[in-house]
Amino acid sequence: MQPLLQDTIVLRGLFFDALRHGMKGSSEKKRFMNQPSCHIEEHGYNTRNIDFNAASTNLECIEAFSENVKKILSLSEKYAEQHTSKTLQDIVDVVERSSIEEVKIVARIFAVLLSQINIAERHHRYRRWSMYKRREIAILHFSDGQHHQADDCFKMLKENGFTPQKIHDSLCKQNLELVFTAHPTQSERRSILKKFAALDAALEALDLHGESQTPLQKELIFMRLQQTLLAIWRTNNMRTIKPSPEDEARYGLSVVEETLWDAVPQHYRIVDDSLRRLGQPPLPLNCNLITLGSWMGGDRDGNPYVTHDITKKIIYLSMMRACRLYYNEVEKLLWALSMTGEPSSEVLEWLAEHQNDYHNETVEVEGRGGHQTKNWDFYRSEQTVEEPYRQVLVIVREMLERTIIRAEALSHGREPPPVDGKCFRTTEELMKPFALIYDSLEQSGDHLVCHGKLKDLIRRIRTFGLYLVKLDIRQESSKHEEVMDAITSHLGLGQYSTWSEETKIQWLTNELLSKRPLLGSQDFNCSPMVREVLDTFKVIMSCNAEPFGAYVISMTQSASDVLEVHLLQKEAGCRQHLRVAPLFETKEDLINAPKALLALYKNEWYRNHFDTVNTKYQEVMLGYSDSAKDAGRLTSVWELYKAQESLVQISAEHKIPLNLFHGRGGSVGRGGGPQYLAILSQPAGSINGSLRVTIQGEVIENYFGSHRSCELTFERYTTAILKATLTPPAPPSDLFRDVMQRMSETSCAAYKKIVYDTPGFVDYFRAITPEQELKTLNFGSRPSKRAKGGIETLRAIPWMFAWTQMRLHMPVWFGVGSAFKSEIDAGNLDTLREMYAKWPFFQSTVELVEAVLSKVDVEITRLYEKMLVPADVLYIGEMIYKELDMSIECVKMITGRENLLSNNPIIKRLYDIRRPMTDPLNILQAKVLRDMRMHENPPQELQESFAATVQGIAAGMGWTG
Numbered sequence: 001m002q003p004l005l006q007d008t009i010v011l012r013g014l015f016f017d018a019l020r021h022g023m024k025g026s027s028e029k030k031r032f033m034n035q036p037s038c039h040i041e042e043h044g045y046n047t048r049n050i051d052f053n054a055a056s057t058n059l060e061c062i063e064a065f066s067e068n069v070k071k072i073l074s075l076s077e078k079y080a081e082q083h084t085s086k087t088l089q090d091i092v093d094v095v096e097r098s099s100i101e102e103v104k105i106v107a108r109i110f111a112v113l114l115s116q117i118n119i120a121e122r123h124h125r126y127r128r129w130s131m132y133k134r135r136e137i138a139i140l141h142f143s144d145g146q147h148h149q150a151d152d153c154f155k156m157l158k159e160n161g162f163t164p165q166k167i168h169d170s171l172c173k174q175n176l177e178l179v180f181t182a183h184p185t186q187s188e189r190r191s192i193l194k195k196f197a198a199l200d201a202a203l204e205a206l207d208l209h210g211e212s213q214t215p216l217q218k219e220l221i222f223m224r225l226q227q228t229l230l231a232i233w234r235t236n237n238m239r240t241i242k243p244s245p246e247d248e249a250r251y252g253l254s255v256v257e258e259t260l261w262d263a264v265p266q267h268y269r270i271v272d273d274s275l276r277r278l279g280q281p282p283l284p285l286n287c288n289l290i291t292l293g294s295w296m297g298g299d300r301d302g303n304p305y306v307t308h309d310i311t312k313k314i315i316y317l318s319m320m321r322a323c324r325l326y327y328n329e330v331e332k333l334l335w336a337l338s339m340t341g342e343p344s345s346e347v348l349e350w351l352a353e354h355q356n357d358y359h360n361e362t363v364e365v366e367g368r369g370g371h372q373t374k375n376w377d378f379y380r381s382e383q384t385v386e387e388p389y390r391q392v393l394v395i396v397r398e399m400l401e402r403t404i405i406r407a408e409a410l411s412h413g414r415e416p417p418p419v420d421g422k423c424f425r426t427t428e429e430l431m432k433p434f435a436l437i438y439d440s441l442e443q444s445g446d447h448l449v450c451h452g453k454l455k456d457l458i459r460r461i462r463t464f465g466l467y468l469v470k471l472d473i474r475q476e477s478s479k480h481e482e483v484m485d486a487i488t489s490h491l492g493l494g495q496y497s498t499w500s501e502e503t504k505i506q507w508l509t510n511e512l513l514s515k516r517p518l519l520g521s522q523d524f525n526c527s528p529m530v531r532e533v534l535d536t537f538k539v540i541m542s543c544n545a546e547p548f549g550a551y552v553i554s555m556t557q558s559a560s561d562v563l564e565v566h567l568l569q570k571e572a573g574c575r576q577h578l579r580v581a582p583l584f585e586t587k588e589d590l591i592n593a594p595k596a597l598l599a600l601y602k603n604e605w606y607r608n609h610f611d612t613v614n615t616k617y618q619e620v621m622l623g624y625s626d627s628a629k630d631a632g633r634l635t636s637v638w639e640l641y642k643a644q645e646s647l648v649q650i651s652a653e654h655k656i657p658l659n660l661f662h663g664r665g666g667s668v669g670r671g672g673g674p675q676y677l678a679i680l681s682q683p684a685g686s687i688n689g690s691l692r693v694t695i696q697g698e699v700i701e702n703y704f705g706s707h708r709s710c711e712l713t714f715e716r717y718t719t720a721i722l723k724a725t726l727t728p729p730a731p732p733s734d735l736f737r738d739v740m741q742r743m744s745e746t747s748c749a750a751y752k753k754i755v756y757d758t759p760g761f762v763d764y765f766r767a768i769t770p771e772q773e774l775k776t777l778n779f780g781s782r783p784s785k786r787a788k789g790g791i792e793t794l795r796a797i798p799w800m801f802a803w804t805q806m807r808l809h810m811p812v813w814f815g816v817g818s819a820f821k822s823e824i825d826a827g828n829l830d831t832l833r834e835m836y837a838k839w840p841f842f843q844s845t846v847e848l849v850e851a852v853l854s855k856v857d858v859e860i861t862r863l864y865e866k867m868l869v870p871a872d873v874l875y876i877g878e879m880i881y882k883e884l885d886m887s888i889e890c891v892k893m894i895t896g897r898e899n900l901l902s903n904n905p906i907i908k909r910l911y912d913i914r915r916p917m918t919d920p921l922n923i924l925q926a927k928v929l930r931d932m933r934m935h936e937n938p939p940q941e942l943q944e945s946f947a948a949t950v951q952g953i954a955a956g957m958g959w960t961g
Helices: 003-022 031-034 069-080 085-096 100-133 148-161 164-173 190-212 214-233 245-277 308-336 345-355 375-381 390-409 427-443 447-464 477-490 501-513 526-541 559-570 587-600 606-612 625-631 632-652 673-681 699-703 707-726 734-756 761-769 795-805 815-825 828-840 840-853 858-868 871-895 905-932 938-959
Strands: 174-179 289-295 362-367 370-375 470-476 549-553 579-586 618-623 658-663 690-695
Touching: 003 100, 003 214, 069 085, 069 100, 069 905, 085 858, 085 905, 100 190, 100 214, 100 707, 100 905, 100 938, 148 164, 148 245, 148 707, 164 245, 164 707, 174 707, 190 214, 245 289, 245 308, 245 699, 289 447, 289 549, 308 390, 308 447, 308 470, 308 526, 345 390, 345 427, 390 427, 427 447, 470 477, 470 526, 477 526, 477 549, 477 559, 501 559, 501 606, 526 549, 526 559, 526 734, 549 559, 549 618, 559 579, 559 587, 559 606, 579 587, 579 658, 587 618, 587 625, 587 632, 618 625, 618 632, 625 632, 625 734, 625 795, 632 658, 632 734, 632 815, 632 840, 673 707, 673 840, 690 699, 690 707, 699 707, 699 858, 734 761, 734 815, 734 828, 734 871, 761 858, 761 871, 795 938, 815 828, 815 871, 815 905, 828 840, 828 871, 840 871, 858 871, 858 905, 905 938
Parallel strands: 174 289, 174 690, 289 470, 470 549, 549 579, 579 618, 618 658, 658 690
Antiparallel strands: 362 370
């Protein structure tokens, strides 16, 4: 039996066995669904009594299920074996006569089972990755070669003529910045995710120890698995309270603490080990392979709950939690660095400088029970002068504790205790003592010692700094324009928003060049929104630049949008401006992006400013979600490709380094998909040793939920960036460009015609998808719309989420069929096949569309139509199905494959495993939606049933938005 299938069966068997034990003594559904978890030990559970291949997977064996529940579960098993329309209709018939409570039970069971499959799949992927690195198996990557692993990548580059020194030097300059965002939020509660991680850890324990385990050890692992599975079932799967921006930020920080903290130094060691086999030295300590950013607590675009107070709180919360982590590492180093003898003169100087600052004193610390005192001298009362490194570490530990106290007070809006001058204010201050100890140990010949925990800590400081993550600020351009309107009106200059772009730039430039303040100390009465924007800039000024990353301007259209933010930073008194990253999102904005950037490069103030700031590079963010929603995915990816080419060329002509920030989502419709292939398909020069990319809430757990997932993710990103930098793809021929441009225009026209110009489309969309009902779920802190209105104002995330839930995935592929067919009908099929074979960008585009098309289920969609859609708009569905058939046939013609995904049986198998559970979930959801729409205020049971179907389908599809 294949290991993946075996893992799935084990989890499935343990789950149902746990339910049997958990339900003993009571068959009441309320207890079954809601009461706290019982203890498995009470039932005398013994794993050796389980037949994983038979009884435990028999769903009928749980007597407490009602007949309808058992029938649906039984039919789903039959559907897995015989995928027929009759079996599907039988499921529909049973669902129709089931109660809401029964629907809820079945939906939760399927959701849990699908999550188990995802866990088993990830575990199997890590297992094969480890086996491959041990050279026990070969891994076939169907599209991108066997170069995900560092050893293989270095070998490939050597074979292509790159010297080991060149590979080493390129890595030294390389940087990947991962920016965590809250939206779209993971649909599962964090309480559930923690338990998923425990399941993964238990499966790993079974693999790691294998035959060396005693029967008792193995039984205890199975016990742990079953306890966790029952706890998952007993835990409420719904968020009863909408998460706040602070909740989201805390989740992001917890990922750093629980996995990334250890995974980052481990990744450096993996790369160093591969470099050693290449005959090269380890990466230097000043290398920044990985850095981290975040939007959690800084992204106020469309989210009124992210205020300047929240941003300030998150900054100091991050600082406090970072220092706690460093404190723990210093505790470990105190045991490791017990060497005696004379240190370097620099260490002695540092000690002399800081010893004088400390004496026996007490500091008042505000605690939960009032005030308490702390005797700082107590910690080093027994420290001997013969151990100089411990002397340094004790002082560092005290400074960290003071920093924690100060940051905690500031995060709660309190005045910190008077410890100024005795805590860390910058990452540079924190780094210095450790760097001095490292150099001293090197000089004394203790190389092995300094290359242990100390080196890991230094690399952590380089990666995480004093705040764990750099917080981006994101705000929509229209908000800045409103602020400028208020200021110019106050100054008697008229209404700024009515000025031409040339007038705006001239006025902004003059004000930036002027040494006088714009408003100064004069009273300025303004709206709450304007005041909030101005207060945000005051927070940036008060915290200085170090806690922050970029200031991202969403919906950027012109150069004045960027200059406005710089003027507001100047007015707030920011000593060092944050770098400002324009975000180009719509089709038209992407087309105009090069013009806007050129206007900035030619601006007198901007060019002089560039020569004085520390960043020394221009950052531009590219939006994948809104451009796809605006014009369809084929047009979106082509306009993004062309924009990157033009931005790279303009920046090179003006000798300004460019760093592109990719705003990718989790789903293919928002720029998601296999990142390795995506990186390698970018235009030449767009990834020049650096990549900044969003990691959105729905995929954080998948990529960084465990140390093994971090290891795999980091290695794939590192090798992809290195390969894309040293061996960029050749630019497409003029013929390829012409064909792609024509297809983009055809695709965009077809997409816009149905979405924006076809009467009844909005009614069809809102009837067949759960778009309206999704608003009731507490998935994230941000509203689903930017403003009142129709499709235009709906955010890209719920737009894609809604189509994903009912399995049509329309925004990903609609228009592709029309575009491909127009070229095929013109006799250009051979050209399309050549583009697919020779152009990585086109190949990845086609294959991602193919993967999504394989997930479309017309039978399910027609069921939604039958149950939910008014007859007068059903013609919209027929238009969609016609384009769908065309898209599938054209993709098969271009790839030369008889069936979708026939070249990738692994992906197809993973989808087939999930389908027998996702199809019934869709049936359940359609029924629940119909029932919900009969009520103005749907009862709680209906909403809970709906939430269970949403989570299950999201697990089956692999993303939420």
